[in-house]
Amino acid sequence: MAEREHWNNRLGLIFAMAGNAVGLGNFLRFPVQAAQNGGGAFMIPYFIAFLLLGIPLMWVEWSIGRRGGQYGHGSLPGMFDTLTQNKVAKYIGALGLLISFLVMVYYVYIISWTLGFSFFSIIGTFDGIHDIETMKTFLYSYQGNGAGYFTSQWPAYFFLMITLGINFYILSKGISGGIEKFATIAIPTLIGFGLLLVVWVFFLGTPDPTKPEFSTFVGIDYIWKPDFSLLTTSNIWLAAAGQVFFTLSVGMGTLQAYASYLKKDDDIILSGLATAGINEFSEVIIGGMIAIPIATAFFGLAMTQDIAAGGAFNLGIVAMASVFTDIPFGSILSFIWFILLFVAGVTSSVAMAQPLISFLQEQFRFNRKKSTITVGILMLLGVHFVFLFFEHGFLDELDYWVGTFALVVVSLAEVILFAWVFGMKKGWEELSRGSDIKIPRIFYYIIKYVTPAYLIFILAFWTFDSAIPILLFKGVKESEIIYRLGARVFIVVILISFISMIWLAWKRNNGKAFTQDEIEGGK
Amino acid sequence: MEQVSTEALIFMGLGWAFVLLLVIYPMKKILTSKISYEEDD
Numbered sequence: 068m069a070e071r072e073h074w075n076n077r078l079g080l081i082f083a084m085a086g087n088a089v090g091l092g093n094f095l096r097f098p099v100q101a102a103q104n105g106g107g108a109f110m111i112p113y114f115i116a117f118l119l120l121g122i123p124l125m126w127v128e129w130s131i132g133r134r135g136g137q138y139g140h141g142s143l144p145g146m147f148d149t150l151t152q153n154k155v156a157k158y159i160g161a162l163g164l165l166i167s168f169l170v171m172v173y174y175v176y177i178i179s180w181t182l183g184f185s186f187f188s189i190i191g192t193f194d195g196i197h198d199i200e201t202m203k204t205f206l207y208s209y210q211g212n213g214a215g216y217f218t219s220q221w222p223a224y225f226f227l228m229i230t231l232g233i234n235f236y237i238l239s240k241g242i243s244g245g246i247e248k249f250a251t252i253a254i255p256t257l258i259g260f261g262l263l264l265v266v267w268v269f270f271l272g273t274p275d276p277t278k279p280e281f282s283t284f285v286g287i288d289y290i291w292k293p294d295f296s297l298l299t300t301s302n303i304w305l306a307a308a309g310q311v312f313f314t315l316s317v318g319m320g321t322l323q324a325y326a327s328y329l330k331k332d333d334d335i336i337l338s339g340l341a342t343a344g345i346n347e348f349s350e351v352i353i354g355g356m357i358a359i360p361i362a363t364a365f366f367g368l369a370m371t372q373d374i375a376a377g378g379a380f381n382l383g384i385v386a387m388a389s390v391f392t393d394i395p396f397g398s399i400l401s402f403i404w405f406i407l408l409f410v411a412g413v414t415s416s417v418a419m420a421q422p423l424i425s426f427l428q429e430q431f432r433f434n435r436k437k438s439t440i441t442v443g444i445l446m447l448l449g450v451h452f453v454f455l456f457f458e459h460g461f462l463d464e465l466d467y468w469v470g471t472f473a474l475v476v477v478s479l480a481e482v483i484l485f486a487w488v489f490g491m492k493k494g495w496e497e498l499s500r501g502s503d504i505k506i507p508r509i510f511y512y513i514i515k516y517v518t519p520a521y522l523i524f525i526l527a528f529w530t531f532d533s534a535i536p537i538l539l540f541k542g543v544k545e546s547e548i549i550y551r552l553g554a555r556v557f558i559v560v561i562l563i564s565f566i567s568m569i570w571l572a573w574k575r576n577n578g579k580a581f582t583q584d585e586i587e588g589g590k
Numbered sequence: 591m592e593q594v595s596t597e598a599l600i601f602m603g604l605g606w607a608f609v610l611l612l613v614i615y616p617m618k619k620i621l622t623s624k625i626s627y628e629e630d631d
Contacts, residue, residue: 107598107600108601272591284593287602288593291594291598293598340612343612344609344617347609348612348613351606355605503620
């Protein structure tokens with residue numbers, strides 16, 4: 068009898084899980100958030116959120132995933148259904164399919180820019196560009212957002228297709244043969260490249276001795292110097308919670324999908340800590356030490372603050388690309404930076420396709436090949452909307468509703484289902500089973516009370532602070548409204564499709580996952 | 591390096607120490623105790 072797929076070895080699983088978590092946010096979002104929210108003081112709410120929100124949610128997701136896998140489920144509908152025996156729970160799980168699928172739809176487009184820029188670094192396409200404004204024009208014209216260096220969007224389209232192709236090639240090889248193998252090479256490579264750049268930051272110091280304030284060390288000071296006065300404001304606490312949330316990739320359904328390929332008594336606590344550790348290493352030690360210190364050394368602190376205020380891509384793509392054109396071996400360093408971002412992006416994006424691939428296999432009896440091709444075709448259709456309507460705010464709208472707001476909704480739902488519906492006593496047994504270390508008892512209470520309360524607070528604040536104004540198109544250009552409405556219709560249509568598929572699967576087979584033998588037998 | 595203030599250095603040191611502990615503790619335990627999923631079979 069054929070078994071459900073499993074991870075080949077523990078280190079491979081840890082690298083794959085870490086790869087899921089390590090993404091562009093570690094290198095681009097974190098330094099900007101830290102610098103804008105109190106520098107060193109940001110680390111206080113950041114690590115508190117990490118312990119009260121990030122670690123508990125991560126363990127809960129690993130646990131839900133491992134349990135779901137025992138019933139043959141690799142996606143949230145089946146996992147929530149078996150966890151709670153509640154008729155509605157599987158439909159809440161539709162959000163897990165929606166988030167992972169739609170975030171991938173726009174995320175592959177973003178990471179394809181980094182692939183394009185790593186290629187341009189090598190062939191010297193932007194060698195003559197030394198200032199920020201011209202580099203911005205270069206990026207915008209590449210994205211089809213205004214005239215400039217590129218006369219058409221074909222180069223962007225080409226790199227988008229290559230990125231999609233790489234993703235689905237890895238996915239077609241399966242869990243251990245594709246994702247695990249890729250992560251085992253990608254994560255050490257990514258960390259090696261990152262450390263190389265961190266060492267370079269220390270050696271770079273003050274590139275122009277006539278401008279001593281233009282120094283990487285001034286940038287390091289800017290990121291880490293604590294401003295304790297900000298600790299009394301709610302913004303820093305919410306920003307820290309948000310960053311922890313995004314960086315660990317919780318609330319997406321991807322951690323659960325990967326964890327479903329564990330065996331019943333495999334440890335999840337120590338392995339979970341190891342993956343969180345690798346993620347934090349990439350974020351705090353590597354991510355915090357590259358973009359802002361380098362930009363400060365070339366543009367000075369005041370301008371770096373302006374650049375960072377313009378967003379993570381302004382800093383990580385525009386500013387970094389212009390810096391590298393100014394220095395010896397710049398094209399090599401530029402290539403290392405952009406390929407690092409690309410690899411970090413791909414290790415995350417492959418995880419995003421996995422829940423839907425599992426869902427089609429286990430509920431609709433698709434074999435791996437058929438399932439991967441189906442998701443690949445759906446993805447191909449979806450990315451065209453993002454690609455064509457990017458300049459009209461289509462991506463931003465998806466990113467807010469699916470990639471930000473819905474993550475908190477799913478996290479809150481799953482922690483309530485786990486700690487309150489399934490029951491914390493059973494949940495604790497589930498978490499502890501096979502554990503290589505004893506979980507501190509305090510996490511029993513944190514998972515049951517603190518994490519849900521923390522999430523309710525974040526959800527309430529975000530609803531009033533951003534969701535309502537965004538829903539009402541506050542501050543949105545009139546010409547963009549139709550496209551943003553289109554993005555919402557797109558989200559709703561996909562959600563309804565997933566809900567209908569869940570309804571159909573449960574009607575046909577009462578939600579029972581097909582076994583590996585049945586799947587391989589195919590239809 | 592003198593452009594980095596003492597407070598920044600302290601916070602950077604604490605942040606790095608926490609993160610390094612978070613990587614080294616589980617990884618050391620996993621790699622040295624030979625706790626491996628394969629051996630569960």
